Amino acid sequence: MTPREPAGPGGPVLRVEELSVRYPGRDAAVHAVDTVSLSVEPGGALVLLGESGSGKTTLARTVLGLPGRNARVTGRIHLGPTDLRALTEREFSRVRGSRIGYVPQDPTGSLDPLRRIGPQIAEVLRRHRVATTRRAARDAVPGLLTAAGVPEPERIARSFPHELSGGLRQRAAIALAVACEPELLIADEPTTALDALVRVQILDLFGSLRSRLGLAVLLVTHDLAVARRVGGQVAVMRTGRIVETGTTDQVLSRPAHSFTAELVAARAGVRR
Numbered sequence: 001m002t003p004r005e006p007a008g009p010g011g012p013v014l015r016v017e018e019l020s021v022r023y024p025g026r027d028a029a030v031h032a033v034d035t036v037s038l039s040v041e042p043g044g045a046l047v048l049l050g051e052s053g054s055g056k057t058t059l060a061r062t063v064l065g066l067p068g069r070n071a072r073v074t075g076r077i078h079l080g081p082t083d084l085r086a087l088t089e090r091e092f093s094r095v096r097g098s099r100i101g102y103v104p105q106d107p108t109g110s111l112d113p114l115r116r117i118g119p120q121i122a123e124v125l126r127r128h129r130v131a132t133t134r135r136a137a138r139d140a141v142p143g144l145l146t147a148a149g150v151p152e153p154e155r156i157a158r159s160f161p162h163e164l165s166g167g168l169r170q171r172a173a174i175a176l177a178v179a180c181e182p183e184l185l186i187a188d189e190p191t192t193a194l195d196a197l198v199r200v201q202i203l204d205l206f207g208s209l210r211s212r213l214g215l216a217v218l219l220v221t222h223d224l225a226v227a228r229r230v231g232g233q234v235a236v237m238r239t240g241r242i243v244e245t246g247t248t249d250q251v252l253s254r255p256a257h258s259f260t261a262e263l264v265a266a267r268a269g270v271r272r
């Protein structure tokens with residue numbers, strides 16, 4: 001493989017090569033992401049699985065062009081043919097929201113608590129020129145909420161985030177993230193705060209967005225049950241490195257790496 005050649009049509013949506021992220025510390029630098037390579041195909045899902053502090057959020061936010069303020073980043077990141085590391089901040093802000101959707105780890109992170117849901121979604125459509133008039137943007141909102149599994153979309157569009165249940169708020173955040181039909185959706189622990197039934201519904205929603213829009217999903221979790229439900233591919237992270245990759249079924253049923261085996265065994269212990 002020639003690593004610097006951009007992906008042509010039919011290639012992966014996301015290609016990360018030898019990505020490293022270091023945070024300078026008082027004593028020693030934290031190597032939050034250590035020489036990571038991965039890719040996600042159109043309509044595919046990659047689950048980034050790892051324990052707390054393994055670097056999952058740092059990796060996800062670096063792909064979004066939002067690593068910590070003093071992060072030192074090396075390596076290559078391509079979104080389709082676009083070299084993301086070569087973009088200016090202004091160019092990157094056009095990519096975020098239109099070509100990459102993001103559901104952040106903090107469930108309140110993407111919705112503005114002071115504004116109703118509908119106008120927030122309409123504004124994203126206007127900002128990225130998906131809707132050219134205010135009217136067209138407003139009219140598109142109920143359909144987008146419905147596609148994210150929100151019942152009574154007109155009423156929800158008029159609600160403030162704090163007026164919604166956690167599950168509905170997360171659906172609204174997902175509707176916002178995919179409003180401009182991005183190529184890639186990055187979701188960081190999107191179901192951690194939700195009960196089991198809602199969790200399954202949200203994970204299945206990602207599945208339907210993948211098949212309906214050809215959306216590629218990069219999903220971050222520490223939860224094996226979440227990884228199993230999403231399916232697709234999994235990359236197991238430990239202290240900044242990917243220790244094992246493969247299909248989720250294969251990796252979780254026959255782990256090749258001792259760390260993955262420990263994760264699976266610990267989970268089995270919880271269930272017993």
Ligand SMILES: Nc1ncnc2c1ncn2[C@@H]1O[C@H](COP(=O)(O)OP(=O)(O)OP(=O)(O)O)[C@@H](O)[C@H]1O
Pocket residue numbers: 023030032050051052053054055056057058059067068069105222
């Ligand atoms: N802005 C920052 N400045 C300095 N160190 C950071 C910063 N962000 C993250 N780190 C460090 O990088 C490492 C990876 O953190 P990260 O948040 O990416 O892990 P994570 O896998 O998402 O964990 P969790 O499951 O708890 O969310 C940790 O040691 C963390 O303390």
Ligand SMILES: [Mg+2]
Pocket residue numbers: 056057058105188
């Ligand atoms: Mg995290």
